[in-house]
Amino acid sequence: MKLPKFDWKNIDWLSAKPSKERIAIGAAAILVLVGLFYIGRWTAPGAPPPTAPSGGAPTQNQGLFGGGVASNASEPVPLQPLEGGQCRTFAPAGWRVTDANRQGTAFTVASPDGDMTASYGAVGVNGGAAAGYYGEQFRTPENLALYTVGVLTNEQAQASGPEQAFGYYQVLSFATARHRGYVLLYKFAIPADPAGYGLILRIAIGSASDSRSVAGAGSVAAATRCTSTLVPPPADLPRPTAGSETHDTGKSGGDDDVTMAGTYNAQLGTGWVHDSTGQNYNVDVTSDYHETGPDGPGYYKRNGNDLIKLTPGLSD
Numbered sequence: 001m002k003l004p005k006f007d008w009k010n011i012d013w014l015s016a017k018p019s020k021e022r023i024a025i026g027a028a029a030i031l032v033l034v035g036l037f038y039i040g041r042w043t044a045p046g047a048p049p050p051t052a053p054s055g056g057a058p059t060q061n062q063g064l065f066g067g068g069v070a071s072n073a074s075e076p077v078p079l080q081p082l083e084g085g086q087c088r089t090f091a092p093a094g095w096r097v098t099d100a101n102r103q104g105t106a107f108t109v110a111s112p113d114g115d116m117t118a119s120y121g122a123v124g125v126n127g128g129a130a131a132g133y134y135g136e137q138f139r140t141p142e143n144l145a146l147y148t149v150g151v152l153t154n155e156q157a158q159a160s161g162p163e164q165a166f167g168y169y170q171v172l173s174f175a176t177a178r179h180r181g182y183v184l185l186y187k188f189a190i191p192a193d194p195a196g197y198g199l200i201l202r203i204a205i206g207s208a209s210d211s212r213s214v215a216g217a218g219s220v221a222a223a224t225r226c227t228s229t230l231v232p233p234p235a236d237l238p239r240p241t242a243g244s245e246t247h248d249t250g251k252s253g254g255d256d257d258v259t260m261a262g263t264y265n266a267q268l269g270t271g272w273v274h275d276s277t278g279q280n281y282n283v284d285v286t287s288d289y290h291e292t293g294p295d296g297p298g299y300y301k302r303n304g305n306d307l308i309k310l311t312p313g314l315s316d
Contacts, residue, residue, distance in 0.1 A: 074288060076273060076281035076301050076310065079223075082109055087120060087226040090272075090280050090314065095220065104228030108152070109220055115179075116213050117152055117205040118220035122228065127195025141199050145172055145183040152205060153179050167260045181205040181214050184221075184261055202261050215270035219282055222250075222261035223272070223314060246271055246285045247298075248312035255316065262314060273299045274315035275308060283310075 079090040084100025087107035094112035101107075105122040129138035137147035142163065149157035155176035164171045169184040184202040202221040206213030249271020250263035262272060271285040283289075283299050291297045295309040302308075 074284065076283045076288065076299065079272075079280040079282060085226075086228050087224060089118070089120075089220050089224040091118070091220045091223075092216075092282065104226040107224055107226060111217075115207045115210075116217040116220075117203070118217045118224070119148075119152060119201070119203040119205075120221060120224040120226060121148065121201045121203070122199070122226070123201075124190055124193075124198050125196050127193050130196050141170070141185050141187045141197065142172055144199065145185055145201055145203070146174060148201065149174055149176070149181070149183065149203060149205065152203065155179065166264045169260060169264070171264065175208065178208055179205050180208045180211070181217060184264065204265070212269060215265055215268035216282070218265035218268060219262070219270045219272065222265045223252075223258060225255055225258055225316075247289060249273060249283060249285050249299075251313040253313060253316055258314065258316075271312070272314040273310035273312055275301065275310055278315040280315055281310065 077092050080093060080095075082089050082091050082095060082097055084097040084107055085102050086104030087100055089107070089109060091109055092111075095109050096112075097108070098110050098117075099106060099108040099119075106120070108117065108119040110117045123144070125138050125144065128134065130140075132139045137143050142159070146157045146159065153176050155178060157174045157176050159172060160175040160180065161173045166184070169186055172183045172185060174181060174183065181204045183204075186200040188198045188200075190196050190198050202224065204214055204218035204221045206215075206217050246263070246266035250259065250266035252258035252262060252272075265271075266285055269284055269286065270282055272280055273283050274280045281299075281301065288299055289297070290300060293300050293309060294307055299310045299312065300307045301310055
């Protein structure tokens with residue numbers, strides 16, 4: 001049986017009450033679409049195998065201004081661009097792309113030890129799926145998000161707190177046996193199928209034993225930008241606003257959606273800064289901020305014996 005061409009933005013081939021044949025076709029198409037998001041995590045060359053959380057306590061680093069006195073401040077972590085398909089993000093050294101499709105609607109990267117995963121997905125769910133004909137996992141955006149996390153972690157995912165609104169995103173926190181994290185969900189209507197819905201997801205997965213790893217993964221998920229044609233948030237929806245406590249480290253100069261996701265993640269403790277060459281870094285928004293730096297308050301990196309002040313935000 002040949003599957004119909006599936007266009008996630010214009011889903012009109014499946015009726016609200018499908019026949020048995022269409023149920024089989026529709027279920028296969030949806031599962032293929034969702035599966036293509038993440039199957040590369042286990043099949044991509046060099047993909048990291050599942051590993052147990054390290055569980056080690058973080059070590060203290062010498063502060064830039066400590067003069068040998070230990071502090072919680074650390075050097076900014078350099079980020080490198082990672083590309084796959086039509087998507088791009090910035091991640092620390094050693095992270096790798098484990099899944100990317102040509103359409104720019106699926107992109108997943110993972111840390112060297114596999115404890116942290118960042119994923120971006122865009123999917124259309126037709127009216128039959130949203131009505132529950134193909135399983136409860138497609139009935140709501142939240143169900144689909146938790147189902148997707150389960151595919152990524154190979155563990156059952158459950159919501160770990162009430163859903164929250166952040167701008168035009170909904171934030172769904174989750175936990176599995178060995179992981180914790182959050183999903184940013186943006187749901188929008190599909191004119192060709194009013195009973196269905198479109199969904200954009202940014203997923204951050206960290207170790208259950210290290211809350212900072214969630215913000216680390218969230219930084220990579222938030223920085224992801226894909227060039228596929230997607231439905232942008234309407235202009236009348238809330239736009240990102242920077243909080244003074246994060247010092248603008250969640251902003252992106254060229255993308256409101258990246259800024260929205262980055263601003264949320266910066267509140268969890270990890271933000272972006274960049275230098276004059278455009279090199280991006282991750283910083284701890286609190287402990288890496290120096291009120292008494294040589295060039296005034298801000299974030300700094302060491303260059304030999306010199307301290308270079310960094311600019312808040314992601315350089316695109």
